[in-house]
Amino acid sequence: xxxxxxxxxxxxxxxxxxxxxxxxxxxxxxxxxxxxxxxxxxxxxxxxxxxxxxxxxxxxxxxxxxxxxxxxxxxxxxxxxxxxxxxxxxxxxxxxxxx
Amino acid sequence: xxxxxxxxxxxxxxxxxxxxxxxxxxxxxxxxxxxxxxxxxxxxxxxxxxxxxxxxxxxxxxxxxxxxxxxxxxxxxxxxxxxxxxxxxxxxxxxxxxxxxxxxxxxxxxxxxxxxxxxxxxxxxxxxxxxxxxxxxxxxxxxxxxxxxxxxxxxxxxxxxxxxxxxxxxxxxxxxxxxxxxxxxxxxxxxxxxxxxxxxxxxxxxxxxxxxxxxxxxxxxxxxxxxxxxxxxxxxxxxxxxxxxxxxxxxxxxxxxxxxxxxxxxxxxxxxxxxxxxxxxxxxxxxxxxxxxxxxxxxxxxxxxxxxxxxxxx
Amino acid sequence: xxxxxxxxxxxxxxxxxxxxxxxxxxxxxxxxxxxxxxxxxxxxxxxxxxxxxxxxxxxxxxxxxxxxxxxxxxxxxxxxxxxxxxxxxxxxxxxxxx
Numbered sequence: 173x174x175x176x177x178x179x180x181x182x183x184x185x186x187x188x189x190x191x192x193x194x195x196x197x198x199x200x201x202x203x204x205x206x207x208x209x210x211x212x213x214x215x216x217x218x219x220x221x222x223x224x225x226x227x228x229x230x231x232x233x234x235x236x237x238x239x240x241x242x243x244x245x246x247x248x249x250x251x252x253x254x255x256x257x258x259x260x261x262x263x264x265x266x267x268x269x270x271x
Numbered sequence: 272x273x274x275x276x277x278x279x280x281x282x283x284x285x286x287x288x289x290x291x292x293x294x295x296x297x298x299x300x301x302x303x304x305x306x307x308x309x310x311x312x313x314x315x316x317x318x319x320x321x322x323x324x325x326x327x328x329x330x331x332x333x334x335x336x337x338x339x340x341x342x343x344x345x346x347x348x349x350x351x352x353x354x355x356x357x358x359x360x361x362x363x364x365x366x367x368x369x370x371x372x373x374x375x376x377x378x379x380x381x382x383x384x385x386x387x388x389x390x391x392x393x394x395x396x397x398x399x400x401x402x403x404x405x406x407x408x409x410x411x412x413x414x415x416x417x418x419x420x421x422x423x424x425x426x427x428x429x430x431x432x433x434x435x436x437x438x439x440x441x442x443x444x445x446x447x448x449x450x451x452x453x454x455x456x457x458x459x460x461x462x463x464x465x466x467x468x469x470x471x472x473x474x475x476x477x478x479x480x481x482x483x484x485x486x487x488x489x490x491x492x493x494x495x496x497x498x499x500x501x502x503x504x505x506x507x508x509x510x511x512x513x514x515x516x517x518x519x520x521x522x523x524x525x526x527x528x529x530x531x532x533x534x535x536x537x538x539x540x541x542x543x544x545x546x547x548x549x550x551x552x553x554x555x556x557x558x559x560x561x562x563x564x565x566x567x568x569x570x571x572x573x574x575x576x577x578x579x580x581x582x583x584x585x
Numbered sequence: 586x587x588x589x590x591x592x593x594x595x596x597x598x599x600x601x602x603x604x605x606x607x608x609x610x611x612x613x614x615x616x617x618x619x620x621x622x623x624x625x626x627x628x629x630x631x632x633x634x635x636x637x638x639x640x641x642x643x644x645x646x647x648x649x650x651x652x653x654x655x656x657x658x659x660x661x662x663x664x665x666x667x668x669x670x671x672x673x674x675x676x677x678x679x680x681x682x683x
Binding site: 277280281283284287288291292294295296300303304307310314317318320321322323325326329330333334337338341342345346348349368369372373376377380381384387391392393394396397408409411412413416417420421424427428430431432434435438439484562566569570572573 | 586588589591592594595596597598599600601602603604605606607609611612614615616618619622624625626627628629630631632633635636637638639640641642643644645646647648650651652653654655656657658659661662663664665666668
Binding site for chain 1: 451453454457460461464
């Protein structure tokens, strides 16, 4: 039991750098497309690790499954949202950086 | 770990204040609206810190979700989006007026909070919870002890929808101008998940944080997503059935319950304890459906046409 | 709980300031929302200080959130109509910033 909890804590800690790099990309990347790229990649992996870690720490299967469901919904929503934002930016004539 | 929670509270409070400032004085209306939406989401976190998970759920679903959708939709329909300067530099009288007003109102508010009866009603609510028919004290207060408030609140929602619909008919298409093939697919894929989540919240409301308001907000948000994916709001057309009546169903059901208990010798809104549980579940179901459709109706911003003669193809 | 009491006061003053100083109706509506949030925050913090936790302010704030969203929706619809109506007549000249 104790090992599982430690492992859960480790997963949560592992998720943190992904959030950090996603946020760093959002702040430092030059245009909307690269920022979306950083957010949709980094934060999704980070959220997955944090959800898995919290699920392991909770010690109940139902809670773990609920957290994983949240992660899956978040993946779908984030992919669609990023696509929509990028498409709207394209239609509005925002050129990708470097082109 | 006490210092960690204090640091978290301080960080949250500073962030909230900054976002509130940004939502009123940040450059550009879009930034203002997005700052306000983030403000709502962080407020949900603050409600959790203040041991109010019910409010956190409602704030995340209604305060950030539905209000954000309303603001963004209003922003896209605004005639001239961002041409004018946002803060009036010429109103020199403003500090002389707002500062005394703020001080007076703030001290009145502080005085009112100071004069509140000290221990609150926690003990009384806990003592009467056995008669309420539900285990969650907030749901008990909302739908039993102070059900009159909830009745009036659903009335206000209905009134808001009536006012907005009577301002005119819906003129513009609601789907985005650059539709993506992913969005209709997502709408179709996720709408059952919205129904499932709101049913879960409704069922949970009896014994844990949840209930009709977050459930209705989640279902209404699902409707808004379908609308953005290109679905038609056929609320007013009769060919799909009398859906319009669901707008008033919650109010009518609460009124019927309030008056109906008079027939069995109780007072107005005083449920018989044996029947309280099923009655509250029924009221939550009808109120949840009504709240979902009412929030959806508020989002429309105008009465949908009765006949879709020249509407966009679905 | 002190940070939240201070935050409630700060948000209240910010909201009131925005309500008076901002000229765009959308920002005024946002300021009104911040103002209501400040009052909710005060109520819930006071409820948190009570022992045991007082659920009545929680229910009142829930009611308040729903009332706020209806008010916001009506205000937005009215302001958007007003802006569309006043654009042609010049009646909105003062608030359009020309």
